[in-house]
Amino acid sequence: MAEAATAIEKALNEFRELDRKIIRYQEAAAVVGWDLRTGAPRKGQAGRSEVLGMLGAEAFQLATSPRMGELLEQLEEKEAQEALGEIDRKLVSVTRRSYDRSVKIPPKLYEEYVVLASQSESAWEQARKDNDFPAFQGYLERVIGYTNQFIDLWGAKGTRYDTLLDDYEPDMTVLELDEIFTSLRGQLVPLAAAIAASPNRPDRAFLEGLFDKEKQKEFSRYMLGQLGYDFEGGRIDESAHPFQTTFNLGDVRITTRYLPEDVTSALFGTIHEAGHALYEQNIAPALAGTSLCRGTSMGIHESQSRFWENIIGRSRPFWQRYFPDLQSRFPERLGAVDAEAFYRSQNAVQPSLIRIEADELTYNLHIIIRYEIEKLIFNEGAKAADLPAIWNDKYREYLGITPPSDADGVMQDVHWSAGLFGYFPSYSLGNIYSAQLADAMARDLPDMEALVAKGELAPIRGWLTEQVHRHGRLRTPKEIILGATGQPLDSSHLVKYLKDKYTDIYTL
Amino acid sequence: MAEAATAIEKALNEFRELDRKIIRYQEAAAVVGWDLRTGAPRKGQAGRSEVLGMLGAEAFQLATSPRMGELLEQLEEKEAQEALGEIDRKLVSVTRRSYDRSVKIPPKLYEEYVVLASQSESAWEQARKDNDFPAFQGYLERVIGYTNQFIDLWGAKGTRYDTLLDDYEPDMTVLELDEIFTSLRGQLVPLAAAIAASPNRPDRAFLEGLFDKEKQKEFSRYMLGQLGYDFEGGRIDESAHPFQTTFNLGDVRITTRYLPEDVTSALFGTIHEAGHALYEQNIAPALAGTSLCRGTSMGIHESQSRFWENIIGRSRPFWQRYFPDLQSRFPERLGAVDAEAFYRSQNAVQPSLIRIEADELTYNLHIIIRYEIEKLIFNEGAKAADLPAIWNDKYREYLGITPPSDADGVMQDVHWSAGLFGYFPSYSLGNIYSAQLADAMARDLPDMEALVAKGELAPIRGWLTEQVHRHGRLRTPKEIILGATGQPLDSSHLVKYLKDKYTDIYTL
Structure with missing residues (x-):
């Protein structure tokens, strides 16, 4: 013994x-x-x-x-x-x-694939610049081929696409996602149409023009402090594409990008990355230095960034509290604007071509399109050559717009070129999780809106730490959601949140 | 076959x-x-x-x-x-x-030593703060003990101290250094005394007060460009102690520290580190990615930093060319000063307690003291307990000052606490090499002073690249010096350089 x-x-x-x-x-x-x-x-x-x-x-x-x-x-x-x-x-x-x-992946096969993926990403970059899908198509087809080989080696769980999904969102299945995304799409498409038909559109004219970069920088840092980002356990830098990265529990960094022509791009980028960072900074110290000391899945991670960026950062009480702070930094530009007008300006809904520029609502339709196409590729054998047409059809159907070029259509995202199939759903799962978490939080913190309006964000962060952050990978995504909300994943919270918000803004 | x-x-x-x-x-x-x-x-x-x-x-x-x-x-x-x-x-x-x-070093012994060295460095830091040498003495004694064990394992070449020297300056011996340093000391001590007795001292009063950090920063970057530092192959950042570090041949970085109360501290620090960086940036591409792609020794490395910092950066033609540039950045502070006065202000000689704050001349005496003490430790068995008294005696004898405390005396440098015995001589070797290189350069570039006065530094850098930089570790220090100057190491060039310079400035 x-x-x-x-x-x-x-x-x-x-x-x-x-x-x-x-x-x-x-x-x-x-x-x-x-x-x-x-x-x-x-x-x-x-x-x-x-x-x-x-x-x-x-x-x-x-x-x-x-x-x-x-x-x-x-x-x-x-x-x-x-x-x-x-x-x-x-x-x-x-x-x-x-x-x-x-x-299960032979090292030699994996090495070949890494080389291909890197070449494919470069080919994508060039082909997108030249708007020349055929120049990229062969690479994409080969990346799909390798991915199919990996699925064979891993062994399909459920459908073949389930095997890919599982890598980004453990235990998530096509069966479940189909139900969730179908219902979501069924509700969001008419909502987007109603918004498009509304005459009561937010004014964005006062946002035109330039906003001093140094002042934006200072405001972003100020906001990080408000959110409770720990500067002794991280730092903020600039990069072409904002990201969050974790070195260890005591060093969780974010980057952002300042656009002089957009007063809130860097701010929302910073808040988004700070949401990821708050997750990583608040994992229980007992997990430090182990593989458990990180977010439990892409989707749960994204729920944290979206929660702070959208549910808090694009809310009315948030701007009631923080608009005067922003205004005081740009008095000549925003002196004549009020908090309500500014809040409205940050919540315009407009179907658009490019996912990363999409608003909170239509963003999910961009994701659902990619999810459906990925299923077609791996479960139905759709070929790379078919994708431009499939893409354009779906954009017409769900968003009512037709990409004028493949560069702004099927080639807009880097993911597929790099073999990241199964990744996209995490983005919308993040939105769904965040709304469900917000609903549960509101039960525990009934004065949540008042707290935001006073800039008292610590109890909100504390709730997330208690329910989500501290567990790291000790809990699976499903365990996190069940534990925090008492229910399994349910997209109706996101739908209700979006309906309530936009019915009010657009007086639907 | x-x-x-x-x-x-x-x-x-x-x-x-x-x-x-x-x-x-x-x-x-x-x-x-x-x-x-x-x-x-x-x-x-x-x-x-x-x-x-x-x-x-x-x-x-x-x-x-x-x-x-x-x-x-x-x-x-x-x-x-x-x-x-x-x-x-x-x-x-x-x-x-x-x-x-x-x-030759058993891994277990080395690990013990690494732990000790790290504890010893911490103990030194605290003891220095508390001016409490006895609290540090036991650590120092043990570090010396391990170093002696290493010498036994490596096997002494010449004297025991030669074995340590060889690690920093390959093929350098006590025999050679004794001769060089004795001669140097013999010439510098009376020169320092003559300077101290001169009534014609440079005015430094106009340097008092604050100089905007951002303007200093901009000027340092400007100067890096003038020196030919390649910004596409490096970057400059801030740190508590300036340093140069090489990641690879295409990424050679430097750091500096800006002091608002000192208009040239950051500038000379930047020029110094740039000297190191120019060495590392200009190694032949054929050596890239190998262990030969770095400076050949500590001493030769230091010759490059000292050459740019002192021989160029503290020269009259340099300030003839660049003082107007500095003046234009601080018109309210330097408007009434001329280049000659500024040149003089940057060349005041004053025996002082602290090595890193010493001028070009007395700096070497600080080093010779450390060299002599290191020899006493390893060749004569001097004990840690004896060092404060030995130190103070030598400062009295060579520099005419007595440290008021061990914190500003024997404990001023980190090196010994971390076991870096044999390192100090490189600093003065750098000075000696740099003067000898400058002498040879002046033969090949007779208009060298005129070039500096016009800010045409490329031929100077080019000469150093040809003679020193490009060889990386393909040549030993002795081969570099012989190849570049046609002579073996000779400290008379440094003595002549210092005598000429200070005789002129102090009208001796």
Whole structure:
């Protein structure tokens, strides 16, 4: 008995140390990656990519090592499982999950794929510039081909597309998403139409013109402080595309991009990334330095960024509180505007071509289109060559607009070129989760709107930390939602939220 | 024959790849280290140190692996040596040098030492703050003890202290340094005394007061451009202590620190680090990605920083050219000053307590004191307990001042606490090399002063690149100096340079 205990202890220590080493490699890679995107000089970038490649390969090798397999088996035995605490048990199970996925792909095949994906992304970039889908089509077809090989190797769970989905949102299925997205689409398409028909449109004319970048910067930093972002545990920098990255529990960074012609682009970008960062900064210290110390899924992560960006940041009480602060920084531009007008200006709904520029409502239709196309590719065998036509048909049907070019149509996103199939649904899941969480939060904090109107955001952040952040990957997305809201995933909260908001703004 | 050739080729490829992998680890560690010193948030630093430790350990493991030993042996065979090109032959020999040094230290002993050195550095920091040498003495004694163990393991070359010297300045010996430093001290001590007795002192009163940091920043960047620093292959940031760091040949960074109360502290710091950076940016591309792609020694590196900082940056023609540029940025402060007065103000000589604040002349006396004490420790068995008294005696004798406290005396530098014995001489070697290089340069570029006065610095940089930079570690320090100047190391050039300069300024 004592001997077995010692053997378990030894295996556990070795397993934890192996996990920790992988984490350290990931931290090094994160630092190097952050640096590449926040001002690394042009001439050093090729060499740096080699460093990133090596760090990734070393971490992968450790994660898929035969020793890792042996340790997992040892720690999965009944006696070991009974001896393990909650954290270690969970660490074993999440590691098993990624181990099984990774070891099924022959390293040579994976290397080929990494090279292809990188070439494909470059080809996409050029083809998009030239509006030349045929120049990209061959790459896309090959990326789809490799992805299909991976599905074969992983073994399809449910439909073939389920296997991809599972990588970004554990336990999410096509069956569930179909139901959710169909219902969502059924409600949002007519809502968007009603809004389009409304004569009561928000005025945006006063937003035209330039807003000093330094003042925007100062206001974004001010807002980070208001949200409770911990500057002693992170920093904010500039990059071409805003992102959040975690080095360790005490160093969670965000970046943003300031546009002089848009007074709120950087602000909402900052709030969005801060939502991700608040998640990562508030994971329980007990999980620090383990693979459990990160957000539990892409969708739950996105729920945090969307919650702060949209549900708080684009709300009326938020602007009641913060518009005077913004106004005082741009008195010559916003002196004659009031909080209500500003709130309205930030909530215009307009079907548009480009996902990343879409409003809160139509954004979901962009995602549903991509989800449906991804299913067609992997479950119905749609070919790369078919995608432009399918894309344009769906945009006509759901958004009432036809892309004038493939560059602004099927080629607008980088994801597919890089093989990121199954990723898009997370964005809308984030919206759905965020509305459901807000509904539950309002039950626990009935004066939530009043708190926002007073700028007292700590109780709101505290609720999210308690229900979501602190658990890291100890809980699955489904467990988080059930635990926080008492219900399984339910898109009706998002629909109600959007209906209420826009009925009011557009007096529908 | 063909088979042997193939075996050599295989070994060479494997050896190069191993070297390249070590380089990649070093690059990752350099990025992480740079980040830690340029704004990493406080709370993430402990975790980050673990990452640095791991990257260092992995690189060390590769560098001392049995496989590395086998490959070196294979490539050192006569047939292989004949088949290898110049670069590979040199790569083998420099790798052999560090391999032999590293493998002689048992890993367990080295680990103990790393822990001790880190504790000792912390103890030094606190003891210096408290002006409490006895609190630090035990650590220092133990660091000396470990260093003595290392000398035993490495095997003494010449005197025991030679073994330490060799690590920072390959092939430099106590015999040679004794001669150089004795002669230097013999000339500089009376020169410093003559200066101290001169009534014709530079005026520094107009330097009192504050100089806007943003304007200093802009001027430093402007000066970097003038020096030919390549911004597409590097960047400049702020840190508590200025440094230069190389990630790869295309990414050579520097940092600086702006002091509002000192108009030239950041400027000279920037020029100094730029001197290091110009060296690293101009190594021949053929050496990129190998262990040869860096400065050949601490001393030669320092010669480049000192050349630009002192011989150019503190020269009369430099300020003839650039004072108007500085003046135009601070018209209210410097409007009534002329270039000559400013030049003089930047060349005041004043014996002082603290090495890093010393002028060009007395700086060398600070170094000679440290050199003599290090010899006493390792060649004569001086104990940590004896050092404060020895230190104070030498300061009295060479600089005519007595430290009022050990904090400003024997404890002023971090080096000894961290076990960096043998490092200090490089600083003065840098000064000596730089004057000798300047003398040779003046033969090739007789209009050198006129070039500086016109701000045409490219021919000067070009000469240094040709003679020093491009060779990386292909040449030893002695080969560099002999190749560039036609003579072995000779401190008389530095003495002449200082005598000429200060005789003029102080009308001696």
